[in-house]
Structure formats: C-alpha cells, structure tokens
Amino acid sequence: MLIRNAEIWATGAPGICRDVRVGDTRIEAVGALSPRPGERVIDARGAALLPGLHDHHIHLAATAAARASLDCGPPAVCDESALRQALRRAGGSGWLRATGYHESVAGMLRREDLDGWLPERPLRIQHRSGRMWFLNSRALDLLLENAAPPSGLERDAGGWTGRLFDEDAWLRRVLAGSPPDLTALGRDLSRYGVTGVTDMSPNNNAETVAWLASARQDGFAPQVVIAGTRELAEVAMPPGLALGPVKIHLHEAALPDLDAQIALARRAHAQGRGLAIHCTTEVELVFALALLREAGPVRGDRIEHAGIAPDALVAQIAELGLQVVSQPAFIAERGDQYRKGVASEDWPHLYRLRAFRKAGVVLAAGSDAPYGTIDPWAAMRAACTRRTREGHVIGPAESLDPEQALDLFLADPLDLARQRRVEPGAAADLCLLDRPWNEAREQLDGAMVRATISAGRLVHERPVLAHDSIDEPPVTRRAHADTAAR
Template identity: 55%
Template sequence: MLIRGAEVWRHGRADVRLAGGTIAAVGTLTPLPGEPVIDAQGGLLLPGLHDHHIHLAALAARRASLDCAKIRDEGELARLLRAPGTGWLRATGFDEGATGGFLPDAEMLDRIVPDRPLRVQHRTGRMWLLNSRALSELLVAGPPPPGMERAGDRFTGRLFDEDAWLRKALGSTPPDLGAVSVELARHGVTGMTDMSPRNDPAFARHIAEQRAGRRLLQPTVLAGALTLALAREDGWRIGPLKLHLHEAALPDFDEACGTVRAGHEQGRAVAIHCVTEVELVFALAVLETASAVPGDRIEHVSVAPSELVARMRALGLQACVQPHFIAEHGDRYLRDVEPRHHRDLYRLATLRDAGLVLAGGSDAPYGSANPWQAMAAAHARTTAAGLPIGPDEALSPEEAVALYLGDGLDLSRERRVAVGAAADLCLLDRSWAEASVDLAAVTVSATVVAGHVVHQRIDEAPGVRLARAHSPA
C-alpha cells in the first residue's frame, strides 16, 4: 500500500509505502503495478495513537448500559431508569450531585424500579447501587461480601469495591470488544494498554481470542495482577504490575513493598494508581523502600504538590496523565477540592519540566475515549464552564499529541513514521497547521494497523480515496 502526498509527522511532505506490516519506504515514491493507493491530500500522517490507560471490558459494558452522566435531578434519574424490558437493568456514570449529594439506597431505587433487578454504577467505578430485586438475586449466589453495606439488620444496596464478587455472583463473562475496537480505530488509536488491576490469565485468554477472531483490531498491552505472568496465549503483551491504591483502605505498607518487589522480579515495571495526595505519598514511600526501576510509573497523578513531584523525579518515575479530566470534571474540582490544591490538579508542564516522561491515557470508560479531546484539554486547561485550572500547566499542541505517541512498553520512546517501524498509522483530514489550531475538531481519515486499513472515512469529499493505482503509461 502507498500513502501519497502526506505531511509526515516530524518529517515533512512525503509518500509512505507499507509492506509486510511495516513501513518499507518514505520519500518521493511511484506506485507499483496494482498497488493500493491512499491519497492523503496533504493530511498529517502520524504514528498510530496509543491509549496508555484504558479499561476495555468496562468500556464495552458501559456501551450496553444506560448512561447517568448527564442526569441533573431525581426526576431525570427516574425517567431514565424506567426503561421498558425485563431482566437485569444496568446503568453507569451516576453522580450523587443529581440527588442532592445523597447516594440512593435500595429503598429509593425500589420506588423507581420495583419489578426488575437494577444495578447503578457510581461515576468512580468503585460503587454499585442495588435495588431489592438485585440484592435478592445476588445473595442467592452466596454470602454477602465485606463491601456490602449494612444499616442495622438490613443491606442498604450499596456495594463498595466488590466487582470480583459481583462478577462471580452474576456468572459474568468478559464482553465482546468489537464495537469498542472500531470506536477507538475511528479516533486513530492503533494500540492500548489495559490498566485494570484484576487482569489475570483468564482475561488474557479473552484478549487473545478477540484478537484471533479480529474482534479486537489493535495490539494490546495488559497491565494487571502478578498472575498475568502465568498466561501463555499469544495476541497480547504483558505490561506493568498494577497497584490500585485507595486512600480509605491503604494496603499494609510491608505487603505493598513486597508486591512491588515481586513485580520487579518478574521483569515488570509497576504502575500505581494515585488520585489523592495521600495515595501519592504512600506510593512514593513504597517505591523508595522497594527501590524503583526504570519504567515504574504513577497513574493519574491527580494531586501533585511540588515537593512530591521532586520525589518522583528523584526516583526516575514516569507519569500517565488524563488531561481531559480538567475539561470533564474541572468545575466539580473547583467546587469540591481544597483551594490550596487547585494548582496541583493534573499537572502537566510541571511534570515535564521536572524531566518526567509523560504519556496520555483515557481511563475510559471513566473518561472520554477520544484522545483528540484529551489533547485539546492538555493545551487549553479550562473547565466545561470555561474556567482556567493551572493555565501554566498547559502543553503545546505538539507536546499534547506526543502524549499518545509513546511505545506501549517504553513510554520514553516516541514512535516515528520511519522505515522499519510498524505500519500502525493515523492519517488526518487536515495539515498540522490546521489541526494544531483546534485539536478537538480533528477528524481521522484513515487508521492503519499492521499495514491494514481498519478505519476509513469515506463520507465526504475530497476525503481519502482508496483506489487501485495503474502502471505508468
């Protein structure tokens, strides 16, 4: 395949030939007899984007759920949940702001949905809210877990940090990832790192099957549990050990140090979830005690005072950031987060200036899966209401794009459109001069994985034209 007339990232105008899943040539090229040709028409050609922090199964499940994210009051919640049908009803993205700060209990949910089992996921992904029918069906499967809240002698219907128990009680199997994969391809994503802490050999097997069946189009790195090292299927690559911290229930310090050392002994870096100052302090103390290795990283870095950034630098850590959270949740942060921490929220430039390697991840479904929105947010640093948060933390458009160009297993290595590189590419509908003005408005004309077109926009002219080239006369 030949891509003609592209503006190649960090190179300039050129043609690019793909063969055998790699980039075979870059320069001024003539189509070969019978060679498929994409006319880039001056559009920017990038290495395919890599989402460095995503939750594929949760994203697929959310697509099949009712979306509470835009619910503003109890009336709207009731209208959404009174959907026709039978059997289990699943909703996601609930924020207690819609109910005046109150987390619904089973009694309240029964008034809305009395005749079918209902489970509603909190926007954080850490809590499920169940009605009485759901409680009854789940408790048949076995005794209640520690995270099932009680009020006296009754269960409230609030289930906290018990996804593993819930999946077992429901007899759940991993969802099909086909629709999610297609959605990501439309955004130019050619690779992902699934950061779910419970990823294990069973989920690795599911990923391998989805790849083999071409349901999952993109090569995938799996972070997760220590047991991932026992998986043997092809079709995925093993990533960091994931340590998911919760400020309200931090693990035993010595046990956390032992877990980190065990991950290092497997030859794996460690990725530690940190969304509060306390979690970051704990994570840094663990890494200082267990001895950090190259590739160890902090996920989110949601609140990072300068003195903690300095400790991250001393340890040589990397950071996987979610700049779009400022745009998506910034107004709530300004309301709920202590003012002294506003300047510490989702830092970017400070981390860059400290010499930390940065990579971007969506955290989807808990954030938008569209990396172009995240890039725009990294540059704008404004909330949905247009209020600035840490404007000095903004990245340039070039730096924002580069967040998604790091190698999935080596964030410090930016992938290039160069001979011998994997033919994983993202072609835009416009030049960089046009794209850099408004990254959120970018449209991906074509996405290529291992030399195969997995997304092509054909609904507008001039667009991208895929045709058979003829031999020169």
C-alpha cells in the same frame, strides 16, 4: 500499501511531504517512491501522517459494558429528578445496569432510594470511580439467593444498605456474565486513529488474555498491552497482545499493608516488570512514593492519574525517575465537580501536565474509559485549554501546546520514554489526517482522521471529502523534486 504525498510527523517540518510504504507489520521505506504493480495507493494530498495513537490507560471490558448501560451521571443526569426520570424511562424488565453516577446528583444512594424509584426490576448503579455499586432490594435478593454476601457489601443497623465496594469479581461470578463483545468499541477506537491500548484493570489474568486474543481474532483491531496481576508473566502472549506492568489500585479509605506492597513491588521488578500505581488523591500518591522509595524504583514504574500532585510530590516523582500517565480529559469532563468537591488550594495541582514536563518526568496519557471519553482528540483539546464544560479554566499554568498534547498519545506503550515516529523500520501503525498539521493543530478533532492503519492493515477509512483535497504547497513539490534528483 503506499501512502503518497503525506506530511510525515518524523520530519518535524510541516509542509515537507514524502511517500510511505507500509509492509506487513513495519514501515518499509519513506521517500519519493513509485507504486509497485497491484499495490494499493492512498493519496494523502499533503495531509499529516502520524504514528497511530495509543491509549495508555483504559478498561476495555468495563468500557464495552458501559455502552450497553444507562448513563446516570453528569452531564447527562445532574439531579435527583433527572435520575428518577432516566431510570423510569429505561425499557425492559430484567437487570438494569447504570453507570457514571456521582454523589453530586443525589448523594450516596441507599437501596431504599432505589426501591422508591424502580422497585420492580433489579437495578445496579455504578459510581463514577468504578469502585462502588448501588443496588436496590430486588437486585440484592437475586444476588444473595445464589451466593453468600461478600465482605464489600455494606450493612448498618438498618440492614443491607445496598452499597457494594470493590466486589466486581464477586458480581461477575454470581451473575455468570460473559465478557462483552469488543467489536463496536474497536471500530470507534480505530475511527479516532487509535491503533493500540493498555488495559489497566488490576485483576487481569490468564482468562483476560484468552478473551482479548479471541476478540482480536473476531476483528478488534487495536493492539493491547495488558497490565494486571503478577501472574500474568506466566501467560504466553498471542500476537497483538503484550505484557504490561503490575497494577496496584490504591484506595485512600483502605490503604493496603505497606510491607506487603513493597514485597509485591520487588517481586514484580524481579520479573522485569514495572509497577503502575493508581493514585487519584494526595494521600495515595504519598503512599505510592513511600512504597517505591523503599522497594527501589526501576525504569517503567509509573503513577496512574496523579490526580492531585503538589510541587513537593512532583519533585519526588522526578527524583525517583517515575513516569506519569494522566487523564487530561478529566479537567473538561469533571472539572466543574472538582471545583465543588476539591479544596480551592488544590485546584492548581489537579491532573498536572506542564509541571511534570518541566521537572523532567516522562508523561503520557490515557482515557481511563469508561470513566472518561475514549476520544484522544478531546483529551488533547483539554490538555491545551484546561477548560471545564461550564467554561472555567483549572490550572492554566499546566496547559500544553498541541504538539505536546499529541505526544502524550505517541509514547511507546512498552517504553514511555520513547516517542514513536513515522520512519523506516517503525511499526506500521499509522493515523492519516485529512489536512496538514498546521491546520489540524488548531482544531484537534477526531473528525479529521481519514484513515487508520494497525499492524500494516487498513482498519478504518472514511470517504474522501471535498475539503480533503489539499493543494500541494510549493515546498512539497520541491521536496519530491529534490529527493528524485538525489
């Protein structure tokens, strides 16, 4: 495949265009190139050609499942009345799965609440954090008919509350659910120019690898780095899959034994793998830094989220040489809830970006989907504006410029310190926009993605539109003429 007249991201000089030849899995050449007989040619018309975007933190199974679930959290559902109506409007008679719930809607739900709204069918509602389910009595009865209650099922003086904590594995086993189909999710990721993802589910294991390998054979285009258990190191990775870090999911209300986590960290490091530690609160971050300081940090150890990071902890992250994978879109999507539920003195410390860059910390970004949007362009806009849905700006000093925001999704997923570029020998993972970067940077909109190439294969292409016809600027013509003359 030959992409002609493209503004190459690697040049760092907007307006300088080249041709790019794409091989089976690698970029073969960049320059003034002539088409080969029978070679497919895409005329970029002076538009920007970027490396394919990579989502560095996503939960694929949960994201695919959420798409078949009822959305019952902000902004779609913001109060008890709206929640009640949404549940009653849902069709069907079997299990109803709802996601995205936040306690700002109607508090911490109990089964009696759900019974009053939907008594006749089994209902489970997932908290936005992903760590908690609310079950009605019908759901509880069905689950406990087939299995003993797990330790994470809450009980008080009144009996089962219907709150289930950190028991997704138990739920999957009792419900005997099959992994969801990833086809539609893969199409949408490709539509945004995403050519790779890192699945950050902490319980990923050999079964996960087999499921993802099958999904890729069935057409899921993005390549996958799989984080998860330490045992993953013993699993052979098929083409398109790669081994990622060991995931530790901290929860402030029930922190694990520190010595046990230090031992786990040392065993992971002995495998040549870094740690990826979930830290959304300041307490979790303090625990993670103590853990890594004692275990001895290695290149590739990373903090996921760094949701609240005061200056002193940013300095410690830099001192230890740790990396951070943030979720800029959370400021846009959840910022208004943060302003209600987070102490105002911590607002400047929420999902920081520029502070990490200034401290020399390697910084990348992910969606954390389904708990955030899969659209990386929305995350880039949020990184630049720091603006909530209601128009408030949180932590304006943490904003990035569009190039820095884009770089969050261009890091090498196996080495976040390395930025990928469009150059000979690089992986043939590409995102072609429909306009030059100096125009694209003003909008940062996924609708600008004209074509996506993953591992040398065209996985997304939309029809050429009228506004895609870009007059070739004089500097572009000079670049081609100069290259041909040499």
